Amino acid sequence: KLALAAAAGLAAAGAAALPEGDPRRGERAYVKCYGCHSLEPGQSANGPSLHGIVGKPVASDPAYPYSEALRRLAARQPRWTPELLDRFIADSEAVAPGTDMGFFVRTDVQERADLIAYLGRSGD
Numbered sequence: 671k672l673a674l675a676a677a678a679g680l681a682a683a684g685a686a687a688l689p690e691g692d693p694r695r696g697e698r699a700y701v702k703c704y705g706c707h708s709l710e711p712g713q714s715a716n717g718p719s720l721h722g723i724v725g726k727p728v729a730s731d732p733a734y735p736y737s738e739a740l741r742r743l744a745a746r747q748p749r750w751t752p753e754l755l756d757r758f759i760a761d762s763e764a765v766a767p768g769t770d771m772g773f774f775v776r777t778d779v780q781e782r783a784d785l786i787a788y789l790g791r792s793g794d
C-alpha cells in the first residue's frame with residue numbers, strides 16, 4: 671500500500687514536472703537561444719531553425735548539417751514532444767551525448783515551459 675502511494679506520488683511529481691508555460695515570458699527567455707536559432711523556416715544559423723519545433727521530427731531541418739548525436743537521437747525519439755524539449759534544453763548532452771549543442775544554457779523548469787509555449791506558437 672505504501673509503495674503504491676509512493677508510486678502515485680512519483681507519477682504526480684512527473685506530471686507536475688512541466689508547469690504551464692507563458693509564451694510572452696518564453697519570448698523573453700528566447701534571448702538565450704536566438705544567437706544560434708532562427709525561427710524562420712529553413713533558415714539555419716549556428717544551429718537549425720526552431721520554426722514549429724514542438725511536435726516536429728527530431729533533426730529534420732533540411733538546411734542544417736546535424737551531428738551524428740542528433741541523428742542517433744532522431745532514430746530513438748521520432749518527435750520533439752514538450753517533455754523531450756524540456757529534457758534537451760535542460761541538459762542536451764544527457765539526451766544526445768556528443769551533440770554540437772553540448773554546452774549548458776542555464777534555464778529553470780518554468781523558463782523551459784515558457785520557452786516551449788513560445789516555440790509552440792512559432793509554427794502558426
Ligand code: HEC
Binds near residue numbers: 700716720
Ligand atoms: C551557441 C549556440 C546555441 C545556443 C545558444 C542554443 N542552441 Fe540549440 N542547437 C545548437 C546547435 C549547434 C544545434 C544542433 C545540434 C546537433 O546537431 O548536435 C542545436 C539544436 C537544437 C535543437 C534540435 C533542433 C532540431 O532540428 O531537431 C533544439 C530543440 C534546440 N537546439 C533548442 C535550443 C533552445 C530552446 C535554446 C535556448 C534555450 C538553444 N537551443 C540554444 C546551438 C545552440
